[in-house]
Amino acid sequence: MFNPLQNTNRRISPSVLFLVAVTFLLPASSGMAEYADVVLNRHAEAEGVRPVIYPHWFHRIRFRCKVCHHELGFEMKVGANDITMAAILDGKFCGMCHNEETAWGLEHCHRCHSGLPGLKTGIRGGDKAGGPGDY
Amino acid sequence: MMKNPAPWSKRPKRFGIKPLLFALLWLAGSFCFLVDGVVDAKEDVFANDGLHDPQGPSFGELQRPDEAFVGFPTDTVGNKVRWVKALRDGAINPRTNIVPETKIKILDMDLILGNTGDNAFVLFPHRAHTEWLDCANCHPEPFKEKYGTSGIKMGAILEGKFCGKCHGAVAFPLTECARCHSVKPDTFRGKFGVQPVAKH
Numbered sequence A: 001m002f003n004p005l006q007n008t009n010r011r012i013s014p015s016v017l018f019l020v021a022v023t024f025l026l027p028a029s030s031g032m033a034e035y036a037d038v039v040l041n042r043h044a045e046a047e048g049v050r051p052v053i054y055p056h057w058f059h060r061i062r063f064r065c066k067v068c069h070h071e072l073g074f075e076m077k078v079g080a081n082d083i084t085m086a087a088i089l090d091g092k093f094c095g096m097c098h099n100e101e102t103a104w105g106l107e108h109c110h111r112c113h114s115g116l117p118g119l120k121t122g123i124r125g126g127d128k129a130g131g132p133g134d135y
Numbered sequence B: 001m002m003k004n005p006a007p008w009s010k011r012p013k014r015f016g017i018k019p020l021l022f023a024l025l026w027l028a029g030s031f032c033f034l035v036d037g038v039v040d041a042k043e044d045v046f047a048n049d050g051l052h053d054p055q056g057p058s059f060g061e062l063q064r065p066d067e068a069f070v071g072f073p074t075d076t077v078g079n080k081v082r083w084v085k086a087l088r089d090g091a092i093n094p095r096t097n098i099v100p101e102t103k104i105k106i107l108d109m110d111l112i113l114g115n116t117g118d119n120a121f122v123l124f125p126h127r128a129h130t131e132w133l134d135c136a137n138c139h140p141e142p143f144k145e146k147y148g149t150s151g152i153k154m155g156a157i158l159e160g161k162f163c164g165k166c167h168g169a170v171a172f173p174l175t176e177c178a179r180c181h182s183v184k185p186d187t188f189r190g191k192f193g194v195q196p197v198a199k200h
Helices: A014-025 A057-062 A067-073 A086-087 B019-045 B083-091 B126-130 B154-158
Strands: A037-040 A052-053 B110-113 B119-125 B181-183
Touching: A037 A057, A067 B181, B119 B126
Parallel strands: none
Antiparallel strands: A037 A052, B110 B119, B119 B181
16 A cells, blocks of 8 residues: 555655745735834823824934934833823923924824724834843 | 555555645635735735724824835845935935034944854944934943943843844844854954944
8 A cells, every 4th residue: 555654765746845935935924013113002092092103214214313312312211201292292202393393293193193902002013123122 | 455456556656646736726825815915015004014093083194114215225124224324325314403502423433342252243333323323322321431341241132231222123133143243253353342443
């Protein structure tokens, strides 16, 4: 009786190679946050608005890191800045630029409060950002 | 035992037609996924990113990264953008300050960090970092200004300390070992710390 396990002269079938190749050529799964996107939801949903999504990539095209992390005083650690809407309206944090002078003003609530309900505060990244770090 | 052995029992075929058919079916299925994926990507990267709410009133107003990155030098990791090169090539011109009094300091000084175990030594370019950051972002915390006094360890970096505050979160990730560990110990004859001539 034919038993493939007894066939000592086996080689890898071209079909199998083909399968493996096709599998690796499959596109990576879509549905990833952009690298270094930050979700802010310490206060947002509790206050009845969507979580904030802060896109690092968008801002670094327009500003160097030091503008926010030196001049504006944002600590480089998620959760280390107690960002409240009251402080922003008072011209602190995001409010230093989002004041209709440097950038559009605070009446555009939903441009920042744009996240899906239930998101947890933290730094995201579609590509290799999910390490063990305490960012 | 079989009385009438099938023809293939004498000269067993290694593989029949079935795996080939299966492979073709698989390919057809994969192709559908591929086409689907490409169409999705062209449609909207925010639509299904697990982050943005498509029901949000300003969902349509937000700029998408794939639109913004057109023409930028590409990378294989992170945002898939070579940010340092984009800045130097003029693909982007991000503002250095919003407060007029802020002093802009660019330091063109390389360091070579030894004590890297079996890995290559680390070349740290101040210039690339000061083009983006202020001195105070790194000094005196987490890096003391005197070479060899900060106690930098790779384990700590992987936990998000030292270089890991940015690399792995917003700057290129820690999978790219050789971008920092770039000085081969067997050919390096200089001294650790500040390098006499900047190499760019």
